[in-house]
Amino acid sequence: xxxxxxxxxxxxxxxxxxxxxxxxxxxxxxxxxxxxxxxxxxxxxxxxxxxxxxxxxxxxxxxxxxxxxxxxxxxxxxxxxxxxxxxxxxxxxxxxxxxxxxxxxxxxxxxxxxxxxxxxxxxxxxxxxxxxxxxxxxxxxxxxxxxxxxxxxxxxxxxxxxxxxxxxxxxxxxxxxxxxxxxxxxxxxxxxxxxxxxxxxxxxxxxxxxxxxxxxxxxxxxxxxxxxxxxxxxxxxxxxxxxxxxxxxxxxxxxxxxxxxxxxxxxxxxxxxxxxxxxxxxxxxxxxxxxxxxxxxxxxxxxxxxxxxxxxxxxxxxxxxxxxxxxxxxxxxxxxxxxxxxxxxxxxxxxxxxxxxxxxxxxxxxxxxxxxxxxxxxxxxxxxxxxxxxxxxxxxx
Amino acid sequence: xxxxxxxxxxxxxxxxxxxxxxxxxxxxxxxxxxxxxxxxxxxxxxxxxxxxxxxxxxxxxxxxxxxxxxxxxxxxxxxxxxxxxxxxxxxxxxxxxxxxxxxxxxxxxxxxxxxxxxxxxxxxxxxxxxxxxxxxxxxxxxxxxxxxxxxxxxxxxxxxxxxxxxxxxxxxxxxxxxxxxxxx
Numbered sequence: 001x002x003x004x005x006x007x008x009x010x011x012x013x014x015x016x017x018x019x020x021x022x023x024x025x026x027x028x029x030x031x032x033x034x035x036x037x038x039x040x041x042x043x044x045x046x047x048x049x050x051x052x053x054x055x056x057x058x059x060x061x062x063x064x065x066x067x068x069x070x071x072x073x074x075x076x077x078x079x080x081x082x083x084x085x086x087x088x089x090x091x092x093x094x095x096x097x098x099x100x101x102x103x104x105x106x107x108x109x110x111x112x113x114x115x116x117x118x119x120x121x122x123x124x125x126x127x128x129x130x131x132x133x134x135x136x137x138x139x140x141x142x143x144x145x146x147x148x149x150x151x152x153x154x155x156x157x158x159x160x161x162x163x164x165x166x167x168x169x170x171x172x173x174x175x176x177x178x179x180x181x182x183x184x185x186x187x188x189x190x191x192x193x194x195x196x197x198x199x200x201x202x203x204x205x206x207x208x209x210x211x212x213x214x215x216x217x218x219x220x221x222x223x224x225x226x227x228x229x230x231x232x233x234x235x236x237x238x239x240x241x242x243x244x245x246x247x248x249x250x251x252x253x254x255x256x257x258x259x260x261x262x263x264x265x266x267x268x269x270x271x272x273x274x275x276x277x278x279x280x281x282x283x284x285x286x287x288x289x290x291x292x293x294x295x296x297x298x299x300x301x302x303x304x305x306x307x308x309x310x311x312x313x314x315x316x317x318x319x320x321x322x323x324x325x326x327x328x329x330x331x332x333x334x335x336x337x338x339x340x341x342x343x344x345x346x347x348x349x350x351x352x353x354x355x356x357x358x359x360x361x362x363x364x365x366x367x368x369x370x371x372x373x374x375x376x377x378x379x380x381x382x383x384x385x386x387x388x389x390x391x392x393x394x395x396x397x
Numbered sequence: 398x399x400x401x402x403x404x405x406x407x408x409x410x411x412x413x414x415x416x417x418x419x420x421x422x423x424x425x426x427x428x429x430x431x432x433x434x435x436x437x438x439x440x441x442x443x444x445x446x447x448x449x450x451x452x453x454x455x456x457x458x459x460x461x462x463x464x465x466x467x468x469x470x471x472x473x474x475x476x477x478x479x480x481x482x483x484x485x486x487x488x489x490x491x492x493x494x495x496x497x498x499x500x501x502x503x504x505x506x507x508x509x510x511x512x513x514x515x516x517x518x519x520x521x522x523x524x525x526x527x528x529x530x531x532x533x534x535x536x537x538x539x540x541x542x543x544x545x546x547x548x549x550x551x552x553x554x555x556x557x558x559x560x561x562x563x564x565x566x567x568x569x570x571x572x573x574x575x576x577x578x579x580x581x
Contacts, residue, residue, distance in 0.1 A: 087425065135530065139452035146460025150432070153464065157425060157471050169471065172464055179460075196449075196531060 018127060026131045030103055034268045038065040041268075041315045048319040072261040080254050082160025091158060092255070092262035095151030099269040102144040104131040105198045106276045109286050109300035128199055129286075129300070137197040138190065141277055142183055145232060149175045151266065152234075152241065152251050159254035167250030170326070171234060171241040177330060178231040178238075181337040185225035188341070188348050189213050189281045202285035214282040217348060222282045224341045226313075229274045231333065234267070235314055237321035238329060275310035279303060339379055343372055403444050411437035424470045428463055435459045449531045 039054065039062055046053025054061030079088060109129035134140055149172050156168020190196055192213055193204040205211050214222050231238040242250030252263045279285060288302030324332070347368065354364045410433060417430030435458045442451035486492070538546055 084423070084425070087429070134448060136448045136452040139449070139456065143452055143455040143460065146456050146464075149460070149464055153467060153471075154425075154429075157467075165471065169468070172468060176461065176464065 022127075022131050026103060026108075027100065030100065030269055030272065033272055034265055035065045035069075036062075037268045037272055037311060038068075038264075040311065041318075044312070044315045045319050048316075069261060072258055075257040077257040077259065078254070080160050083254065084158040084160065087154050087158035089259070091151050091155035092259045092266075093151075094154065095148060095266035096262045096269075098144045098148040098151065099266040099273060102141050102270075102273045103276065105134065105137050105140050106130060106273070106280055107133075107199050107202050107285050108276070108303050130199065133197055133199045135197055137195075137199070138186055138201065138281075139196055142179070142186065145175075145182070146179060148266075148270070151263075155255065155263070156251035159251075161254050163247045164251050164253045167241050167247045167253070171251060174231060174234070174238065174241065174329065174333075177333040178228040178337075181224055181333060181341050182228040182232055184338070184341045184345050185221040185228065186281065188217050188221040188345055191345075191349055191352055192217055198280055198285075202280060202287070205284040206287055209284075212282065212284045212287070217282070218344070220344045221341065221348075222278075224337050224344075225278065225281065227332075227337060229278065230314070230317060231329070233270050233274055233314075235271065236318040237323050239323060240326060240329060243323060271311065271314055272307065275307045275314070276303075278310055279306040335383055339376075343376070347372070400444060403440065407437045407440040407444065409437075410434070410440070425467065428466045428470065431466075432459050432463050435463070447530070449534060 042064070043053045043061065054064035057063040057067045079085065107128060107130040152171040152175075153168045156164040156166075156171070159165070189201060193201040195201060195204070201213075205213055209215065234241045241247075242252070244250075247253070252260055255263060283306050286299030286303040288298060290298045350364065350368050353359070354361070414430045414432075414434030414437060417433065418427045421427045421430055435454060439451040439454040439459075442448070442454060
């Protein structure tokens, strides 16, 4: 069942055509979705803050992003004198390309369960409704999110200016810290699904709500993933990277015109991709009831609705939560999320091991409980000792 | 045909990157060239059906280690061209030349003389692809080589603790420094 059935019997021109269409559709979809995401965010925040928001360009201000994009194209493209010319130009493209590539592994439709394996038939060929289904699936997402750090980091350094540099150092420290929690929450899902391929992960969740990994992994990995993803996206309340009160605009202070637009685009595109990844990992991807006719149509509708719900949540965060202080950010990441997801990972692995090897219920969980209790108390003691030493230092100073 | 083409392109990327690492004047450019080499190697892994290794290559080396390099370069402010005329030992350059030439000769001799696999060991993944590949790798790592694996992770933990201990100033000098600041 590994791999897209499109490539099983060799590759001919029709296959290449289907592939090209898929790439084109995904690319256009993501661009248009990003455009409306910007509008959606501005409009929703205005509603939450009792304002009207964009309402001039097009009906309900729908064309506002389009107008902004045109404006960006015609603005002067500035480059600071101290900037490193090559790297300064390279950085926005790294951000944009990684944002596009991550979306390629997300299955956006196809009916799973009930004997069908999530394929649709186009021009008489069976294929998955996703651009690519590499065997390493979800690892590609992690790889892309670690490459995306370069975009921000290099932008800040190459600007040759102090605020961008501070912003980019903050950004890379934050991204590296939260990537650990993000990765381990993903590992929990991979253990439950028994596969790395995104298509396989969705297939493993088919067959009703109780099979979704949100439920069967016990919600904790999802919460950790949501928090870590928000931090990874540099969205409020974790937007220290571009804290305008301290850093002007963070890493993109010196960017203008179309290069700034690329960063802007990448940021919103990443929000959409991350929402889609969460739907894939924890909410069964395109799973949902097929109401009438057209079996290929409904899964995509359910997928889009679920993604929309997450986009709403991200905007809601921004309108509700105040920004964290830098030490609070590091505290939350290293001292709370990572130990929590580590314990949860061990617990889930043990549960799976017990199921496969048929170990005694009481002995397994008894031993696990004792081990976890010892580990947790050691950790707590360590944290308290660290806090006390820190307080003493503060008092001495 | 396609395999050869992929190999040639990826090898060209690797070698260009490797040359760039030593020829670039700016340390940040060198680090970026290193990323390029790592990507080339990842492509070679994919061409050999070792998808998992390719992903790990990008996540760990390009995503974490070189980011740390860049971190240090940016924070310590060594991001400008270094004076290459400076050498620490008087015979440093000659010694480097001799060793580099020797290594090149040895490598060349190996390529000419040896015409069979050097270790004779088969790849763990074999011809398996997809999830089977990862499964076999994990089984080998956590059963046959479990001691080496655990010892390596222990070594890394020791290194982390050592770094923290070295980076922390002893309490006495720290409070002295604080007092000094207070006086000024």
